[in-house]
Every structure is written in structure tokens, then in C-alpha cells.
Amino acid sequence: MTTLPAAPPGRLDDVVLMRHGAGGRAMRALIHRIFARGMVPSTDTMIGLDAFDDGAAFRIGDEWLVITTDSHVIKPVEFPGGDIGRLSVSGTVNDLAMMGATEPLGITCAVVIEEGFPVDVLTRIHDSMLAAAREAGVPIVTGDTKVMGRGEVDGIILNTTGIGLTSHLVRDRGLQAGDRILVSGSIGDHGMAIMAARHKLELGGDLASDVAPLNHLVRAALEAGADGVVAMKDPTRGGVASALHEMAEKARVGIVLEESSLPIRAQVAAAADLIGIDPLVVANEGKAVMGVRPEVADAVLAALRAHPLGRDAAIIGTAIADYPGNVILDTGFGRRLVAEPEGELLPRIC
Amino acid sequence: MTTLPAAPPGRLDDVVLMRHGAGGRAMRALIHRIFARGMVPSTDTMIGLDAFDDGAAFRIGDEWLVITTDSHVIKPVEFPGGDIGRLSVSGTVNDLAMMGATEPLGITCAVVIEEGFPVDVLTRIHDSMLAAAREAGVPIVTGDTKVMGRGEVDGIILNTTGIGLTSHLVRDRGLQAGDRILVSGSIGDHGMAIMAARHKLELGGDLASDVAPLNHLVRAALEAGADGVVAMKDPTRGGVASALHEMAEKARVGIVLEESSLPIRAQVAAAADLIGIDPLVVANEGKAVMGVRPEVADAVLAALRAHPLGRDAAIIGTAIADYPGNVILDTGFGRRLVAEPEGELLPRIC
Numbered sequence: 001m002t003t004l005p006a007a008p009p010g011r012l013d014d015v016v017l018m019r020h021g022a023g024g025r026a027m028r029a030l031i032h033r034i035f036a037r038g039m040v041p042s043t044d045t046m047i048g049l050d051a052f053d054d055g056a057a058f059r060i061g062d063e064w065l066v067i068t069t070d071s072h073v074i075k076p077v078e079f080p081g082g083d084i085g086r087l088s089v090s091g092t093v094n095d096l097a098m099m100g101a102t103e104p105l106g107i108t109c110a111v112v113i114e115e116g117f118p119v120d121v122l123t124r125i126h127d128s129m130l131a132a133a134r135e136a137g138v139p140i141v142t143g144d145t146k147v148m149g150r151g152e153v154d155g156i157i158l159n160t161t162g163i164g165l166t167s168h169l170v171r172d173r174g175l176q177a178g179d180r181i182l183v184s185g186s187i188g189d190h191g192m193a194i195m196a197a198r199h200k201l202e203l204g205g206d207l208a209s210d211v212a213p214l215n216h217l218v219r220a221a222l223e224a225g226a227d228g229v230v231a232m233k234d235p236t237r238g239g240v241a242s243a244l245h246e247m248a249e250k251a252r253v254g255i256v257l258e259e260s261s262l263p264i265r266a267q268v269a270a271a272a273d274l275i276g277i278d279p280l281v282v283a284n285e286g287k288a289v290m291g292v293r294p295e296v297a298d299a300v301l302a303a304l305r306a307h308p309l310g311r312d313a314a315i316i317g318t319a320i321a322d323y324p325g326n327v328i329l330d331t332g333f334g335r336r337l338v339a340e341p342e343g344e345l346l347p348r349i350c
Numbered sequence: 351m352t353t354l355p356a357a358p359p360g361r362l363d364d365v366v367l368m369r370h371g372a373g374g375r376a377m378r379a380l381i382h383r384i385f386a387r388g389m390v391p392s393t394d395t396m397i398g399l400d401a402f403d404d405g406a407a408f409r410i411g412d413e414w415l416v417i418t419t420d421s422h423v424i425k426p427v428e429f430p431g432g433d434i435g436r437l438s439v440s441g442t443v444n445d446l447a448m449m450g451a452t453e454p455l456g457i458t459c460a461v462v463i464e465e466g467f468p469v470d471v472l473t474r475i476h477d478s479m480l481a482a483a484r485e486a487g488v489p490i491v492t493g494d495t496k497v498m499g500r501g502e503v504d505g506i507i508l509n510t511t512g513i514g515l516t517s518h519l520v521r522d523r524g525l526q527a528g529d530r531i532l533v534s535g536s537i538g539d540h541g542m543a544i545m546a547a548r549h550k551l552e553l554g555g556d557l558a559s560d561v562a563p564l565n566h567l568v569r570a571a572l573e574a575g576a577d578g579v580v581a582m583k584d585p586t587r588g589g590v591a592s593a594l595h596e597m598a599e600k601a602r603v604g605i606v607l608e609e610s611s612l613p614i615r616a617q618v619a620a621a622a623d624l625i626g627i628d629p630l631v632v633a634n635e636g637k638a639v640m641g642v643r644p645e646v647a648d649a650v651l652a653a654l655r656a657h658p659l660g661r662d663a664a665i666i667g668t669a670i671a672d673y674p675g676n677v678i679l680d681t682g683f684g685r686r687l688v689a690e691p692e693g694e695l696l697p698r699i700c
Contacts, residue, residue, distance in 0.1 A: 016467040021497025031495060034473055035459070038480045040489035048456075048491045056491035058455050060515075061411065069458035069511055070494045073503075105408050106396075108419035109385070110509050117366040123384055130388045139390035141398045141406035144420045145381060147371025149697065152504040153423075159460050161419055161511035165410075347499065 022343025023237025052246075053172050054098040054233065064169040068095035069161040075348040077125065077155055079197045081189075081209030082285075084158050085128035087350060090285060091236070092162035093136045093213040098232040098288065099171070101164030102219035106141035107133065110159040115150045125156070136213035138162070168222060173250035174230030177321040180297040181255060184217060184288040184304050185210065185312040186263045187240050188279030192271050194349055201275075207267055212286035217307045221290065224303035228296030233289050237344040241280040243289045244317075244327045245340040251291075254323030257338070259331045263312045280329075281341045283349045291319065372693025373587025402596075403522055404448040404583065414519040418445035419511040425698040427475065427505055429547045431539075431559030432635075434508050435478035437700060440635060441586070442512035443486040443563040448522070448582040448638065451514030452569035456491035457483065460509040465500045475506070486563035488512070518572060523600035524580030527671035530647040531605060534567060534638040534654050535560065535662040536613045537590050538629030542621050544699055551625075557617055560636035567657045568638060574653035578646030583639050587694040591630040593639045594667075594677045595690040601641075604673030607688070609681045613662045630679075631691045633699045641669065 019026035035049070042048045045059035055068030070091050077084045089107060096104050109129065113122065133140050189210035196207045214234070222229055231251070235243035248255045257280075264272075264279050272279045286309065292300050297315055304310035327338040369376040385399070392398045395409035405418030420441050427434045439457060446454050459479065463472065483490050539560040546557045564584070572579055581601070585593035598605045607630075614622075614629050622629045636659065642650050647665055654660030677688040 014469055016463045016465060016469060016472065016497055018465050018497050018499065021463065021495055027495055031493075034469070034476050035461075035493055035495070037476070040491075046456075046489070046491070048489055049493060056456060056458070065415070065455075065513070067456065067458060067511075067513060068492060069460045069509065071460040071462050071496050071507075071509055073462060073496045073498055105415075106398075106406060106417065108406070108417060108511055110419045110421040110511075111385075112421050112423060112507055113366045113371065115366060115368050119364055119366060119384070122366065126384050126387070139396070139398055141390075141396070142418060143381075143385055143399060145371055145377055145385070146421050146423050147366055147368050147697070148423055148504065149368065151501070153507070154498065154502040157421075157462055157503070157507060159419065159421055159509040159511075161417075161458055161460075161509075163415070163417060163513060347497070 018347050019343045023242065024341045024343030026343055054095040057099060057169055063165045063167050065163060065165055066096050066099045066101040067163045068092060071157055071159040072350060073157050073348050074350050076197060079209060080193045080207060082211035083125055083128050084156065085125040086132045087211050087285060088158040088160040089129050089132035089136065090211050090213045091350065092160040093138060093215050094234045096162045096164040097215040097218040098234050100166040100168045100222065102215040104136065104138040104162050104164040104215065106139050107160050107162045108142050109140050110144035112146045112148060112153055112157040114153045114155055115147055117156055132213055136215050170229060170232050172231050172233050172247055175247055175251035175253050175291040175319045177253055177319055178294055179230060179291045179319040180294055180315050181317040182290045182292060182301060183240060183263065183314055183316050184310045186265045187284055187287060188264060188268045188272060188282035190285040191282035191346065191349055192268045195346055196271065207271060210284055210286035212309055214286060214288055214309060217304065217309045218288060220303045220307050221300050225292050225296040225300040228293035229290060229300065230293060231291035235284045235287055235289050236350055237283055238341045239281040239283055240289060241327060241338050242341050247291060248327055249325040252324040253319040253321065254326050254328060255317055255319055256328045256330055257317035259329055261314050261316045263314045277345065280338060283344060285350065368697050369693045373592065374691050374693030376693055404445040407449060407519060413515045413517050415513060415515055416446050416449045416451040417513045418442060421507055421509040422700060423507050423698050424700050426547060429559060430543045430557060432561040433475055433478050434506065435475040436482045437561050437635060438508045438510040439479050439482035439486065440561050440563045441700065442510040443488060443565050444584045446512045446514040447565040447568040448584050450516040450518045450520040450572065452565040454486065454488040454512050454514040454565065456489050457510050457512045458492050459490050460494035462496045462498060462503055462507040464503045464505055465497055467506055482563055486565050520579060520582050522581050522583050522597055525597055525601035525603045525641040525669045527603055527669055528644055529580060529641045529669040530644055530665050531667040532640045532642060532651060533590060533613065533664060533666050534660045536615045537634055537637060538614060538618045538622060538632035540635040541632035541696065541699055542618045545696055546621065557621060560634055562636035562659055564636060564638055564659060567654065567659045570653045570657050571640065571650050575642050575646040575650040578643035579640060579650065580643060581641035585634045585637055585639050586700055587633050588691045589631040589633055590639060591677060591688050592691050597641060598677055599675040602674040603669040603671065604676045604678060605667055605669055606678045606680055607667035609679055611664050611666045613664045627695065630688060633694060635700065
């Protein structure tokens with residue numbers, strides 16, 4: 001599920017453009033003008049499309065049933081650190097986890113394949129899906145197979161939809177002034193790895209995607225922080241900057257980030273510097289951004305760091321009452337606004 | 351969800367071919383060799399991919415939670431009787447209904463759009479989804495938007511995944527000798543309409559797809575037949591022939607159809623005759639095939655016929671103990687085997 005706050009102004013183009021799928025302002029416009037129209041509004045027992053959260057949720061007895069969907073069009077389908085199979089399972093597991101459903105019931109898998117696609121690559125992708133599903137402890141329970149002619153689709157598209165139950169539903173809008181902002185590890189790894197692979201850049205070092213299912217990590221954080229964990233998002237398209245902008249806008253708070261506390265790998269920082277891009281806007285596929293009450297921040301941080309996928313977790317900022325809807329970077333020498341990305345820089349990043 | 355019985359013999363090709371997506375034997379081979387490998391097996395509380403039913407199901411308290419997914423690649427996206435939007439919602443609602451979940455909780459919608467796709471067509475498709483969703487009484491609760499470059503995908507692909515609860519789970523394998531086979535209306539309408547539209551055939555008459563959400567119709571049938579409704583499938587790719595072959599094979603019964611009782615519209619029969627194709631293998635998108643105990647057959651038929659979408663419902667055959675796995679057509683002059691289709695004749699039929 002693509003997440004997005006209120007509709008931005010501006011007219012809609014006559015045709016769909018690449019930026020309409022880039023996870024930013026243009027996409028939000030398209031969704032608001034077309035897909036959000038006429039939708040059934042959320043209620044006390046149903047969180048629907050109008051909430052623009054990581055997925056939808058239905059009250060069932062004492063629990064919430066969470067559902068989330070994503071189609072994956074990443075190019076190349078195999079990349080350093082993962083492939084479209086691992087990406088699909090992880091993306092869906094993570095969207096469920098961001099709403100508190102850390103023990104997914106099941107995942108569906110619908111493939112659209114181009115005629116002529118190599119069966120051995122398809123087999124590797126499937127094996128990778130299975131491995132990621134085992135890692136997350138979720139069965140792939142049903143699917144669909146379509147084949148399109150040569151030139152009708154570029155390679156393979158994978159849709160995964162996941163469902164899970166939770167008694168502790170977490171939204172993306174729970175921040176209040178004083179809450180601490182955590183990230184579960186280094187930022188920008190996925191996007192920089194894809195950029196390097198796509199353009200065959202020699203960026204030095206070993207850039208690799210962080211793609212991973214985070215449900216066990218998130219469960220540990222929720223056990224440590226309980227109701228003190230008030231907001232979660234996975235910073236995919238548009239990166240940490242985009243995720244924080246949504247959180248800030250929905251909760252009507254400002255967010256101040258401390259630049260010195262941002263966990264960024266040396267090779268990612270170097271590559272980002274070379275290309276002239278801010279790691280804050282680069283996509284991640286194995287990271288969570290969390291807003292937590294100050295009194296549980298240390299406990300949640302410790303729980304994250306105790307998990308292999310959270311070793312580099314850090315407290316990176318604080319929610320404030322001023323500047324609602326804005327994200328501010330404290331560089332140590334001064335403060336500047338972090339712009340909300342117009343959209344993901346690179347098409348087909350996920 | 352594509353449904354399929356046991357794995358057929360034969361080697362797998364090195365690359366994916368059109369017939370691997372055609373809903374028949376070749377697709378079954380691909381799924382068995384790749385996607386079914388390593389899947390978590392079904393249990394008393396979970397019906398998974400290995401069951402190859404219309405969807406998966408999870409036991410939750412006293413009910414079953416059913417989930418089903420389909421990606422739609424139909425060409426043209428707008429066709430006589432419907433469009434890809436109505437098709438997606440109906441297909442998903444119908445797969446849920448075939449397992450007894452006639453009051454769906456929600457549907458997800460993930461679109462992949464080609465750069466340059468007209469916004470007005472996208473708007474019409476969305477309006478059509480909304481209308482079908484209202485008809486079925488189901489909210490579209492979450493979604494995803496991806497854009498691919500020009501030439502990277504042909505137009506638009508729509509994935510819909512649906513969930514629903516039911517206390518009366520219906521499978522596709524419940525037939526026993528003596529059960530009656532019903533179809534909820536005329537057969538072959540969707541496929542013949544698409545063929546005519548695709549090839550701009552002048553087939554005369556008003557060929558139109560039957561695409562419609564069947565959940566209310568199926569609920570009426572289940573209320574009339576209760577536990578006497580023992581098997582359901584929607585005869586999409588591969589038509590009624592393919593659906594009955596699956597039912598027969600899974601239940602290890604034979605099925606005898608009476609040709610004179612098959613409801614086929616005059617214009618569909620004429621067009622099929624002209625092209626030289628059996629309406630039994632032509633796709634439907636608004637029909638259900640049901641197996642019912644003989645004592646409830648008349649009541650179920652009456653319930654179907656009382657609904658606007660079931661006016662042409664008919665009892666078309668009987669399950670027998672002989673010839674397990676086979677479908678036999680009684681022409682009135684003799685009997686012949688109905689071959690299981692290798693796959694759908696036309697690519698991108700749904």
C-alpha cells in the first residue's frame with residue numbers, strides 16, 4: 001500500500017506519467033483525483049483507503065484483520081542483496097508489520113510473466129520468495145498466473161497481498177510533541193544498490209539492498225514499547241524523508257532530525273555524495289521508522305539493536321509542536337527544512 | 351486464483367510460453383513445477399495453495415476467512431458488456447463466492463499503468479470498479495500504484511485481492527455420484543464477446559460479456575440448498591469444460607452433461623459455430639457451476655432463476671460413479687468425451 005496524506009493542489013495531466021507512480025506528490029494527486037473518489041469511508045471497525053495508511057484493517061472480534069497489497073515492477077529483477085521475489089514477500093510482510101500485524105496469516109502471489117521469460121530465473125525468484133516467506137514465518141497460500149506476449153510486459157510483475165491479525169493496531173498518525181523518532185537501521189541501502197546495478201556504476205564498496213522481512217524485529221519493538229509505540233512506517237519509495245513527512249502531516253507535528261545520528265553506511269554516503277543525492281530520499285526495503293513515547297524510547301532502541309536486522313537502529317529525532325507537517329534537519333551548525341520528495345528518483349525501484 | 355487438479359506429466363520448457371498462462375494443462379505444469387514447490391501444506395485450519403481451490407481459507411473462530419487474488423491483463427480494456435475494472439472486481443468477488451464467502455469484507459486494488467495511458471480511460475475504469483463494488487456490496491479498501499515506461503507494459507494491469515468470512519465453506523471437490531450439476535446461466539458469453547471485439551469480427555447479433563459479481567446470486571443458492579450445495583466453481587479460462595474437469599478429477603467422479611440442456615445464447619452458438627469452437631471451452635465471467643445433492647437441485651434452480659443474474663440457470667448434468675475424472679456429453683444421439691482444454695484459446699481473455 002502506498003501511503004499518502006492530504007491531496008496536494010494542481011491539475012491532473014491528460015495521460016499517466018512516470019512521476020504518477022513515483023510515490024510522491026504527483027502520485028498522490030493521481031490517487032486523490034481518481035482512486036480515492038467514491039471510496040467507502042473508514043469507520044470505527046474499518047480502516048479503508050481514505051486513511052492512506054500502510055494497509056486496510058477490519059475489526060473482527062477483539063482483533064484487527066490487516067490487509068495490504070503491492071505490485072512489484074523492479075528492474076533488474078535480480079539485484080545485489082535480493083530479487084523481486086524477496087522484495088515482494090518482504091514488502092508485504094513489512095506493510096502488515098507497520099500496522100502491528102507481526103504474525104501474518106498468509107500471502108497471495110499473482111505473477112504476470114512475459115512470454116520468453118527464462119524458467120530458471122522464474123525458479124530462482126520463486127525459491128527466493130519461499131525463503132523470505134520462511135524467514136517471516138508466513139505461508140504463500142494462493143496465487144494467479146498470467147502470461148503476456150513478448151513486448152507486452154517487460155519481464156515479470158509480482159503482486160503480493162498479505163493478511164494478518166493483531167490485537168495491537170499501530171497507525172502512522174499517532175505522533176505527539178515530545179515523541180522520539182527511531183529508525184531500525186542504516187538508510188538508503190536499497191535505492192543506492194539498485195541505482196548502482198541499473199546504471200552499472202562503479203561506486204566502490206559493496207552496495208547491497210537491505211530487503212528483508214521485518215516482522216520479528218517489529219514484534220520485539222512492540223513487546224518492548226507496548227502502547228508507547230505510536231506510529232510506524234516503512235520508508236520505501238521517497239525514503240525516510242517521505243515517510244516522516246507523512247507522519248508529521250497526519251499528526252500535525254513537526255519533526256526535527258539530528259543529522260549526526262542518522263545511520264548511513266560509508267559506501268552509501270560516498271555513493272550518494274558522488275551522485276549528489278540525499279540518502280534521506282532514497283528507498284529502503286528492510287527498515288522501519290517508528291514514533292515512540294519518550295519514556296519507552298530507550299527500551300525500544302535496545303530491543304531493535306538486540307535483533308540482527310536492527311543492529312544499527314538509532315534514535316534520529318523528535319516530534320515538536322511547532323512547524324506542523326514539516327521535517328527539519330539539525331545539522332549541528334543550523335537547521336534546514338527537508339523537502340518532501342516530488343517522488344522517487346528512479347522508476348521501477350520496487 | 352487459478353484452480354487446477356493433479357500435476358500432469360511432461361517436461362517443462364526453458365522459457366515461459368503463452369500457453370503457460372492459458373488456464374489449462376501447460377499452466378498446471380508450470381505451477382506444479384515452480385509455484386507449488388515447497389508450499390506449506392493445507393491443514394484442518396488452513397486451505398492453502400496445494401488445494402488449488404478458488405482461493406485459500408483460514409479457520410478463525412467459528413468461521414473461515416477466505417482470500418483470493420487475480421491479476422487482470424485483458425485486451426481490449428474496454429469491451430462489449432464491461433471493462434477491466436468490472437472484470438477485476440467481479441472476478442475476485444466471484445472467487446470468494448465460489449468458496450461460500452458471499453459477503454466480502456473488502457477488496458484491494460493494485461494497478462500497473464503504462465506511461466501515456468489516458469487519464470480519462472483510467473477514470474472510466476475506476477468508475478466501473480466502483481460500480482461493480484457497489485453492486486457486490488464490498489468496499490475497495492487499499493491499493494497500490496505503479497507506472498512503467500512506454501513499451502514496458504501494454505496499457506494497464508489490475509490486480510484485485512479479496513477477503514471474506516463464511517460459516518459455510520464450499521469447496522470444489524464435494525461431488526458424489528448422483529449429484530446434479532447446475533450452471534447459473536448462458537455459457538460462453540464473455541469469451542465470444544472478447545474474440546469478436548479483438549478481431550473486429552462481424553458476428554452479427556449483440557455479443558456481450560456476462561461479467562458480473564455473483565455473490566448475491568450465490569447466497570440465494572446457498573440459502574436454498576444449504577449443505578446440499580457441495581461444489582462450486584466459476585468457469586472462467588477454459589470454460590465450463592475446464593471447471594467440470596477439475597470438479598470431476600478432484601472428486602473422482604464422472605460427469606455426464608446433457609447437450610440439450612446447455613443454456614447457450616443463439617448469437618453465441620452461431621458465432622461459435624462460425625469460428626468452429628465449442629462454447630463449453632469458452633470463458634465466462636458471470637457464471638457459476640454448482641454441484642448439488644439431488645434432493646435440493648430443484649430448490650437451488652428455483653433460487654437461481656428468481657435472481658436477475660440467474661434467469662437462464664439450468665440443470666445440465668449428473669455426477670456418476672463411472673469414468674472418474676471424465677466429462678461426457680450426451681448429445682441425445684450418443685455420448686462423447688469432452689476433452690479437457692489444453693488452455694484458453696485466446697490470450698489475455700481476462
